[in-house]
Amino acid sequence: MTPAPYRFQQLSREDFEALAARHADVVIPLEQTPYWADFETRLGRDPYGIWAYYDGGKLIATASFLRSSRRFRPSLVAVNGPTWFAERTPAAEARLVQTIQEQFRADPAVDPLYVRMQVEHPQPPVTGPLEHGWYEREIVVDLTPDTEKIFAGFRPNARNLIRKAEKLGVEVRTIERAQWTTVFRTELFPIMQETAARDGFSSFDSAFYETLLDELGDYLRLMVAYMDGKPVSWLITTEYRGYSVYYFAASSRDARKTNAPYLLLWEAFKVLKDAGNTGCGLTGIESENYPSLANVTTFKRNFSKTIVTVPTTYDIPLRPVRYRVLASALRVRREAPSAVAGILGRLKNLPAAVKGRRD
Structure with a gap:
């Protein structure tokens, strides 16, 4: 016999804050809060x-959802939730x-193809995902x-590099909040661009980080390592309910020569500990x-032996037939791009009856 669905209730900001206050021992990711939702809104x-x-009356879970409207795949995504x-x-x-599944199939305000969230014990109908969205x-x-x-818990290599950075004169500063966006735009974003080009990844544009700093400033720190008065490495940490995260960072070639990233992260740990955080x-x-x-x-790995497994991101199809066609198209696009057009045509022309029913 299939168990009855849980009872669900949408939370206002005040509801969320009251609920969080009643469960002070639970680590709530910042991405699963109204404050992160405000940041997403600022990004458009x-x-x-x-x-x-x-x-019944027992709280089981909370989830903050973000609407995604990518072509052929409207979805709801719980980021880190x-x-x-x-x-x-x-x-x-x-x-x-x-x-x-039942909640969003019945919601007239949305028509997602799937819901994406972290699942620790995957079993049908959980599948995919079409693309991975969070580290594991x-x-x-x-x-x-x-x-x-x-x-003392750091690897000997890290301890030695921290001491060398200090001897070389690397200086770590916590940037005052009023200066965050200006300092980031003029001094720190070029370091991110250099890091992205060197390591072969695409970074966000400067406006993304500036919006992050502006909107979530109550929950962030910006720290910078300088050598001879020049910024060479920086990091942004988040803090929420006594838990911190090393969220973004970048380092120049000069930083690597001076071991600045090691000293910078060590100084960040001390600041975060003094602020009452129990972990990072x-x-x-x-x-x-x-x-x-x-x-x-x-x-x-230089800083801790503790490795935590994060539940993998999966998809929960709400329209399984359409989802399977889309998954096939994306798989073919990766393996044989010339065959994609025909499969996407099938997806587009599926009968309305298939689209509307509870597949």
């Missing part, structure tokens, strides 16, 4: 709301998947010991779906 994106899911407040068993997660493993630094023990996530490292993170993995 379309947050759809935050919902709480209950089993949902947040679980109850035990995340296979049965509980399957019930949440069922609830979300990260390194976490425990900030609860005293600073001497934290430092260093974000993604190499995994099966993200082999390209091998280079940053080498750097991050």
Whole structure:
């Protein structure tokens, strides 16, 4: 017998804050808060709301959804979510998947092809995803010991490079909030551009980071390493409810010569600890779906042996027939681009009856 769906309720900002205050021990990702939704709105994106899911009167999970309208694939995405407040068993997660399916199939305001979110225990109808959207493993630094023990927990290589950076005269500064956007635009974004060109990835434009700093300033720090008065390395950390994340960073060639990134991150740990944070996530490292993170993995492993597995992002199809056709088209595009047009034509011309029914 299929269990009944959870009861769900959309949360206002005040509802969310009251709920979070009642569960102070739960780590809620910043991406799953109204404050992050405000940031997405500033970027021109379309947050759809935050919902709480209950089993009777017991809170099970919350999820903040973002609407995505990419061609042929309208969807709802829970970025780094949902947040679980109850035990995340296979049965509980399957019930949440069922609830979300029924919730958004019946919602007249949206018609998503699928819902994308993290799933720890994948089972049908969970599938995919069409493309991966979040890292699957990260390194976490425990900030609860005293600073001497934290430092002693680093690999010998990292400790030596930190000491060398200090001897070379690298200076780390916490930038005042009033100067963030100006300093970033004029001094720090060029370092990001250099890093992206050197390491072969595409960065956001400067406006993205400036909007982040402006909108989420209550939850961020911007720290910069200087050599001879010139910025050579920078990082942005987030903080929410006593947990911090090493979110964005970039370093110039000069930074590598002086080991500035090592000293910068060490100084950041001390500042974050003093601010009351109990841990710092260093974000993604190499995994099966993200082999390209091998280079940053080498750097991050210097600071902690604690590796945390993050539930993988999956899709929950709401229109399975259309989803399967789209998945085939995308697979063919990767393997044989010339065959894509015909499959996309099939997707476009599926009968209206197929589109409208609960496949």
